[in-house]
Amino acid sequence: MKLIQINKPILNALVTIPFVLCAFITSTVQAKSTAITHATVYTLTGEGTIENATVIIDQGKITQVYSSDNTPENINTDEIIDAKGRILTPGFIGSMNTLGLVEVSAVARSRDSKDKKADITFDASLAFNPKSTLIAYTRKGGITSNIVAPQGGEDLFAGQSFVVDLSGEFNSVTDRQNAVIVHLGAETKGSRAQKLQALDYKFEDAQKALANKSKGKKAKEAAKDKEPKRDELVINALLAGEKPLIAYADRATDLLALIALKQKYGLDLVLVGASDAVLIIDEIVAANVPIILSAIDNLPSSFDSLHANLSNMAMLTKAGVKVILAPEGDSHNINRLRFDAGVAVANGVSRTDALSALTANVADVFKLNSGRIQVGKKADLVLWSADPFELSTKVDSMWINGESVSTRSRQDDLRDRYLTKSDMPKAYSK
Numbered sequence: 001m002k003l004i005q006i007n008k009p010i011l012n013a014l015v016t017i018p019f020v021l022c023a024f025i026t027s028t029v030q031a032k033s034t035a036i037t038h039a040t041v042y043t044l045t046g047e048g049t050i051e052n053a054t055v056i057i058d059q060g061k062i063t064q065v066y067s068s069d070n071t072p073e074n075i076n077t078d079e080i081i082d083a084k085g086r087i088l089t090p091g092f093i094g095s096m097n098t099l100g101l102v103e104v105s106a107v108a109r110s111r112d113s114k115d116k117k118a119d120i121t122f123d124a125s126l127a128f129n130p131k132s133t134l135i136a137y138t139r140k141g142g143i144t145s146n147i148v149a150p151q152g153g154e155d156l157f158a159g160q161s162f163v164v165d166l167s168g169e170f171n172s173v174t175d176r177q178n179a180v181i182v183h184l185g186a187e188t189k190g191s192r193a194q195k196l197q198a199l200d201y202k203f204e205d206a207q208k209a210l211a212n213k214s215k216g217k218k219a220k221e222a223a224k225d226k227e228p229k230r231d232e233l234v235i236n237a238l239l240a241g242e243k244p245l246i247a248y249a250d251r252a253t254d255l256l257a258l259i260a261l262k263q264k265y266g267l268d269l270v271l272v273g274a275s276d277a278v279l280i281i282d283e284i285v286a287a288n289v290p291i292i293l294s295a296i297d298n299l300p301s302s303f304d305s306l307h308a309n310l311s312n313m314a315m316l317t318k319a320g321v322k323v324i325l326a327p328e329g330d331s332h333n334i335n336r337l338r339f340d341a342g343v344a345v346a347n348g349v350s351r352t353d354a355l356s357a358l359t360a361n362v363a364d365v366f367k368l369n370s371g372r373i374q375v376g377k378k379a380d381l382v383l384w385s386a387d388p389f390e391l392s393t394k395v396d397s398m399w400i401n402g403e404s405v406s407t408r409s410r411q412d413d414l415r416d417r418y419l420t421k422s423d424m425p426k427a428y429s430k
Helices: 008-030 133-139 192-213 219-224 230-239 252-265 275-287 312-319 331-346 351-356 360-365 410-419
Strands: 034-042 049-058 061-066 079-082 087-090 092-097 143-148 157-165 173-183 244-249 268-273 291-293 323-325 381-384 395-400
Touching (some): 092 331, 133 331, 143 331, 192 230, 192 252, 275 291, 323 331
Parallel strands (some): 034 079
Antiparallel strands (some): 087 381, 143 157
């Protein structure tokens, strides 16, 4: 048999062709465009709510938002979904929880949210599990992305939060070390004053070090200066306003002390909990400080939170405070976020403000390109069966990064397994 020799350039080309075709096919699949027509669109922009609207998504972004008056007759997309008047909202954004870091709270080996040695540099995103069974369960609540918050250790700071999408893919961590977390307030041992003082000294020392460095030392002296340590770099980023300081506190005096630190050092401050915020609304509005809270926090959990009340969110939003909704508890309860919003509406919060507290406000505070249905925004969208704040409503369709995502969870699989009719015992059904 005679062998045919192929020169090297041709051989390389033949080997390359399948890979090129594969890459082309993959990119084509990823580039799938979708039109969602006849939808009631809550844009959370100046456009307000648009009836009978059409939203075009392509390459993971929102590329067009048409009202009924300017929708083209022929829509050229790979897929067209008729919403039939149903509600389309931005995907909800969870925050201040341990989703993907804790699988079973009672099982120590499934918890990665804290460590005794954790400090301001603690980056728990390295332990994030996108395949956690809680991810799909959380999607059932219309949540498409999340701000994950570590719980720290013995240090003043608990570490840094990070942003994830809930696609369940291994590249779902979209922003690492995006905010610094500190827990203040009552102490089991010692005084709350120590942490407030330590926080002030941290910023004061860092500010002095930066001032000395900028005075213009001689080249030889400057060369002797050591490079800033990792924790110093994080503090400097806070002073520069490059990262928000997320502070957990409830008592009015603690909140006022934090506002004073914001004004003294130019911090980008965000308060969490803030049960006493209703006592100092004017100061919070003047300082332009956002608040992350739970709308159903209506009973004191400590002497610091005596003013917890169902009406707090309404009072704050009406005064002009930017509020973010985040239910208290562990990762297993995040999908109830929309029910918190419903409780808020029942207690005086407008529907737009409640929806913004799940979407646009979170995006603004954490500098995310999502949270609104607007051209150029990330295509994280949810199509609902009815009013998203009602208990009986379900997610009909969901898109994360423009890709359709299932809301089927492990709970659904277990339900089907044990309800399937079979001659075998239910535990053996698949």
